[in-house]
Amino acid sequence: MKFVQSLDNVATPANGIAATTGAFLTPIFHYFYGTGRLDILIVLFFMIILDWITGISAAKKDFSYSSDYGISRIPRTLFLLALPALANLLDKVMGTPGFLFYGVTFGLIYHTWTSLTANAHRANWPMPKSIEKLVGSEIKAKAERAARKEQK
Template sequence: MKFWQSVEHAVTPAHGWAATTGAVVAPVFHYFYGTGRADILVVLLVCTALDWVTGIQAAKKQDKTYSSEYGLSRLPRTMFFLALPALANLLDRVMATPGFLFYGVTFGLIYHTWNSLTANAHRAGWPVPKAIVNLVETEIKAKTERAMKQKEGK
């Protein structure tokens, strides 16, 4: 009797929609990004999310200029960055180079995003070790200069 009660609660329209969405999205995801690559893509997504969070905080704290218009203009850039590994995977399949372009592009994007989020965290006043700050010093300068230009333009 308890078994049927637990099954009754598990079989709901919401669960059905979730299963259907997963059944449709998973094959599309694997087609564009390849199989067995979820971990590196999660790293890229986490870095991208942290870059957004730290960027917002840096703009609010240091520049006092963060506008939703500027934030929304970053969406196409983010979508472009997230599409690049898919394009690299498709090119790998066409050229029969299993993962060469995919991993090169994805690690390059992770490195770029890591630099950006670290510089943003420093600009936001969050504790970043001095050795790390030294590694991203040029990114910090570039972001500070860009923020000042944007501030003067308003």
């Protein structure tokens, strides 16, 4: 009898809604991104989050942040998350199992890594000199963009 009573905490409307939502969204997720690709997408998502964090810190440090700039990051982030889905769909159409998906996803991870590293440099966070050299052009581009915003 205690077992049945303990199910009262599990069989709640909120849990039912969450389970139904998951059952509905999971096949959609697999259709757009493919199966067995959650790990690489989590890496991309985590890198984007780190890019946001370092970008906000850098902008606060050099006073280049504006609400317009922050709001424009939302469509950019949605675009970055949509590109692997598009690449996966193109792989399906062309019959190339994962070629475009992984190429696009790793390219986005590298691009986001250079961006977040340059942002961390602008925020004066500690970083090895070898890493700074690797992303030197991105650091320069971000510094120039921040300087242009200050002049406005």
